[in-house]
Amino acid sequence: MENKVKTENIKSSAMTTTNEIETTVEKKETSRVRMEAKNLTIKYGTNVAVRNLSMPIYNEKVTALVGPSGCGKTTFLRSLNRMHDLTKSAHITGEVLLDGNDIYDPKVNPVTIRRKIGMVFQKPTPFPTMSIYDNVVAGLKLVGIRDRKLLNEVCEIALTQAALFDEVKDRLNAPGGSLSGGQQQRLSIARALAIKPEVILMDEPTSSLDPKSTMKIEDLIVELKKKYSIVIVTHNLAQAARISDYSAFMYLGDLVEYGKTKKMFQNPEDKRTEEYLTGKFG
Amino acid sequence: MNESTKEILERPLHGVYRWWGDRVFLAVAVILGISIIALGVTMAWVLFREGSMAINEFGVWGFMKGRVWDPGVNFVFGALPFLFGTLVTSIGALAIAFLPAIAIGIFIAEYAPRWLGGIIENLIHLIAAIPSVVIGIWGIFVFAPWMREKVYMPVFLWASENAPSLLPIIGTPIGYGMTTATIILALMIIPYTTALTRDAIRQVPKEQREAAYALGATKWEVIRMAVLPYARGGILSGAILSFGRAIGETMAVAMLIGNKNTFPFSIFGPAATMPSVIINEFREAVGNLHLSSLMAVGLALFVISLIVNLIAAYIIRKHSITGGQAV
Ligand SMILES: Nc1ncnc2c1ncn2[C@@H]1O[C@H](COP(=O)(O)OP(=O)(O)OP(=O)(O)O)[C@@H](O)[C@H]1O
Ligand SMILES: [Mg+2]
Numbered sequence: 001m002e003n004k005v006k007t008e009n010i011k012s013s014a015m016t017t018t019n020e021i022e023t024t025v026e027k028k029e030t031s032r033v034r035m036e037a038k039n040l041t042i043k044y045g046t047n048v049a050v051r052n053l054s055m056p057i058y059n060e061k062v063t064a065l066v067g068p069s070g071c072g073k074t075t076f077l078r079s080l081n082r083m084h085d086l087t088k089s090a091h092i093t094g095e096v097l098l099d100g101n102d103i104y105d106p107k108v109n110p111v112t113i114r115r116k117i118g119m120v121f122q123k124p125t126p127f128p129t130m131s132i133y134d135n136v137v138a139g140l141k142l143v144g145i146r147d148r149k150l151l152n153e154v155c156e157i158a159l160t161q162a163a164l165f166d167e168v169k170d171r172l173n174a175p176g177g178s179l180s181g182g183q184q185q186r187l188s189i190a191r192a193l194a195i196k197p198e199v200i201l202m203d204e205p206t207s208s209l210d211p212k213s214t215m216k217i218e219d220l221i222v223e224l225k226k227k228y229s230i231v232i233v234t235h236n237l238a239q240a241a242r243i244s245d246y247s248a249f250m251y252l253g254d255l256v257e258y259g260k261t262k263k264m265f266q267n268p269e270d271k272r273t274e275e276y277l278t279g280k281f282g
Numbered sequence: 283m284n285e286s287t288k289e290i291l292e293r294p295l296h297g298v299y300r301w302w303g304d305r306v307f308l309a310v311a312v313i314l315g316i317s318i319i320a321l322g323v324t325m326a327w328v329l330f331r332e333g334s335m336a337i338n339e340f341g342v343w344g345f346m347k348g349r350v351w352d353p354g355v356n357f358v359f360g361a362l363p364f365l366f367g368t369l370v371t372s373i374g375a376l377a378i379a380f381l382p383a384i385a386i387g388i389f390i391a392e393y394a395p396r397w398l399g400g401i402i403e404n405l406i407h408l409i410a411a412i413p414s415v416v417i418g419i420w421g422i423f424v425f426a427p428w429m430r431e432k433v434y435m436p437v438f439l440w441a442s443e444n445a446p447s448l449l450p451i452i453g454t455p456i457g458y459g460m461t462t463a464t465i466i467l468a469l470m471i472i473p474y475t476t477a478l479t480r481d482a483i484r485q486v487p488k489e490q491r492e493a494a495y496a497l498g499a500t501k502w503e504v505i506r507m508a509v510l511p512y513a514r515g516g517i518l519s520g521a522i523l524s525f526g527r528a529i530g531e532t533m534a535v536a537m538l539i540g541n542k543n544t545f546p547f548s549i550f551g552p553a554a555t556m557p558s559v560i561i562n563e564f565r566e567a568v569g570n571l572h573l574s575s576l577m578a579v580g581l582a583l584f585v586i587s588l589i590v591n592l593i594a595a596y597i598i599r600k601h602s603i604t605g606g607q608a609v
Pocket of ligand 2: 075
């Protein structure tokens with residue numbers, strides 16, 4: 001799997017001689033723009049957390065958001081599936097397109113958007129009173145799926161994908177809250193995968209995991225991008241380098257640099273990116 | 283003053299508590315804690331001592347099971363009518379109040395815009411702040427006559443024509459009785475159940491709601507799958523605490539229940555509860571056995587209230603969820 005990623009990266013980086021990613025991508029037919037932020041500004045009250053940000057999110061690619069703490073990564077990520085609707089103080093201007101349609105259009109139902117664009121949070125959030133099984137299939141039950149066989153099947157697949165199945169297969173009826181922190185996080189990932197979203201947003205999904213589970217999740221992400229688009233916030237630069245195809249570096253609410261991960265990590269354009277990547281701040 | 287780090291580290295730990303403020307605070311806390319326990323124990327002991335005459339006369343079970351309370355002629359005292367009256371009115375009140383209170387609690391915590399939620403909360407606080415004797419007066423002059431005219435009489439008249447066999451169960455529709463008291467009690471505990479439901483719901487972490495939203499849940503689905511399960515311990519124990527209040531509620535019930543001391547009761551007819559019999563009779567209690575029996579009823583009330591509160595505490599413990607983990 002690692003090899004495949006590498007060759008793909010090398011292939012794509014060979015094609016990118018300039019940073020005109022868009023034109024390159026148009027030539028490469030597999031990567032179409034799945035989502036796109038356009039002049040996105042997000043304020044909490046009067047405090048600007050994301051300033052006039054525009055960037056594409058490609059289909060079947062992993063996009064990493066990196067940057068120092070408080071630079072607006074989570075804020076941006078949450079704008080991609082309308083999570084800010086729940087925060088009264090948050091105010092958004094600009095557009096977020098999914099397949100060309102603005103998800104903030106008043107006619108769009110945020111519930112539909114969130115079914116298409118799944119999310120994994122930094123803190124594990126299993127429903128503590130539900131069983132492991134019910135946690136995984138919670139999203140399916142929401143859309144009215146009751147067929148036991150189908151639910152069992154999806155549950156097993158999702159748990160296997162999240163590298164948790166072997167550890168919990170004998171106690172699927174135990175409460176979700178009875179798992180360890182790392183297991184809870186993988187349960188949250190399984191739960192997000194079970195509804196088969198088209199885009200998956202992950203906010204530091206491995207920050208509470210041990211190295212082994214982290215590796216499993218990274219493998220999973222690489223596997224998942226065959227079908228899904230993934231946006232991942234991470235403080236782990238090595239992780240971003242390992243698994244992402246595109247990277248965005250944010251600083252104080254601005255998108256400083258965006259491009260192919262390989263290019264950005266080896267040859268950043270902006271001085272601030274370089275300083276961050278070489279560990280001078282952040 | 284010039285201690286080296288080594289000396290500080292080697293100083294015995296309990297030295298930390300040598301500090302005066304700590305000791306004073308500890309002493310005050312211990313004294314207060316002990317006096318509260320002592321107060322409770324003393325109260326129970328006094329009730330027991332004063333009630334022991336009745337308990338000796340009738341036996342614990344004989345007293346609790348006795349259906350007749352006759353302080354006038356035969357001097358026989360049984361607590362069953364009051365036990366029954368208290369349980370039926372309290373359970374009935376909780377049954378009536380539970381769902382509306384939870385619905386109002388959910389509405390305030392989740393749906394109402396802030397101004398509307400504020401108005402409703404204040405109204406509810408207002409109800410909770412009305413002295414129970416005032417509610418009793420209102421019950422006597424407004425609610426009970428209204429119930430009698432609009433509900434009890436029509437039902438009674440219907441039954442006397444169509445199902446005379448039901449009449450003894452329905453009872454005389456005088457307006458003051460078990461049903462009136464139960465409804466008033468329900469009204470009086472709604473504020474508590476509502477407030478405790480609202481608190482329990484507000485304590486559900488934001489992350490739990492967001493997790494449900496992220497799965498594509500609608501607002502109501504979020505409440506059903508994330509909020510209510512998480513808050514259920516708080517809601518249940520709130521209901522039980524409200525039940526405890528209903529058990530102990532005295533004034534309004536004594537004013538509205540009609541005060542009939544002998545079993546059995548009828549649905550609309552008069553009845554009595556443990557608090558109501560105590561407040562109605564303790565001043566006129568002349569015989570020692572009568573007074574002692576009232577004390578024994580008080581002891582039973584004390585024990586029942588204690589048990590109810592313990593159950594509520596147990597439920598809170600059992601359902602409390604810490605750090606995403608159900609204990
Ligand atoms: N709910 C909120 N209300 C008000 N301000 C907020 C809120 N959430 C975040 N902020 C502010 O917005 C800015 C960006 O926060 P954000 O959480 O997006 O940063 P981040 O890049 O995800 O940081 P970290 O790496 O520490 O998670 C910060 O200055 C933060 O204080
Ligand atoms: Mg963050």
